[in-house]
Amino acid sequence: MTVHDIARQLPEIAALRDHCRSMAMLEAVLSPEWSDRYYSFDAQWSETEAMASMRNGSGDEYSIVFSAAGAYVRGFAHESPMSPYAEDGPWPGVLDDVPDVFQSCVEEPAFSDEGGMPVVTACMWREAGDDHWKAGTIDFPEATTGDPDGAAYLFSLLTDRSAEAFQRWAEDYYEVPVDLEAVRHVLSSHPLTEGVVHALNPEITLADLAGDITGIGYPLG
Template sequence: MIEEFKNKLKNLALLDAILEQDWELRYYSYNSGWSPTEEMASLRDSCGGEWFFLISDDGIAFKCTSPEDGLAEDFESIKNKVPDRFKVFLEEPAFSMNEGSCIWYLENNNWVALGVDINDLPNPTKIQQMSASNYCVYASNILEQDIDSNLVQSILDGRFSFDLATKLNPDVDIDELKKDIQEIGISS
């Protein structure tokens, strides 16, 4: 399940890299070399919402701040309920761990959710279930681009090619995309 989930996160970041050249304007990002033993996925909307996944040998943990859904009243008590094996995740300064809406972690292939229910941003369950048509709705609403769901499905299925990238976005800068692909950790 972890590999499948990582691939979904990577492919969402790849789709955003193809459609939006400016990293600052992307929702989905992925860094396969966050550290020698960790990978990181992130989402940032332009309204203060963000989430982070840390993927390591210890498992997967997720932290979300969703102003639309509200912040957890006692975020420190939520952090105290997370297993010790996620200590590195809880202490990561880049994840803004002073406050948040929720923390989820994967336990025996099931998500344990602590904190506020997230509906405004895609939570881990919604990411797992995200289809090509869901991504196309997001691309239309957020990126203001209408794209072919069959091309999106090919990327979600792991069938990336530069030809496919140029079909999705004829203006994509292939040299920049190659750099993004390396960071995301996708074979080209």
């Protein structure tokens, strides 16, 4: 599976934004410490953009920039044979076809290393008027894992957006039971309640989450 397969499985932009925002809200409830979280969402990343992100603490990450122009997705799997550090630059085709409207994302310092090289193994985009996601024309290397650019691993919870998938992931990562109905409530973008928060994490309250709710832009009802 490659970024091309992932692009065919992603929902339209608004649905993806809502899903990313909900995952970030779930993690804010499960993990009061921001540094321990995988999934984040910054509703005011810039004056005109929001950004969803994932980082696993081991060097793998993704960023999704949402703007009036559409959405730009950058993923980096540090052990991928398509790592820019293996080729002294992004793998041919990964960024070559990105349209001009997203070039600021390609050149974004936050998505590059100290030398200005884009840190990317997988890239997708969808302009506001498009009816599907796109990725570059890429000659993928042969890989025994079947995931040469890391896309299947990086974006697994964006292609399987079920409450069950998030529950399995969260229970494995946090090593605690995670209430499925509460997960389903938040993934549906329903407003948080004390009951939902308590079901996910009895050690915090809705009031404790005020800053996260504002930063994530999660609906208050």
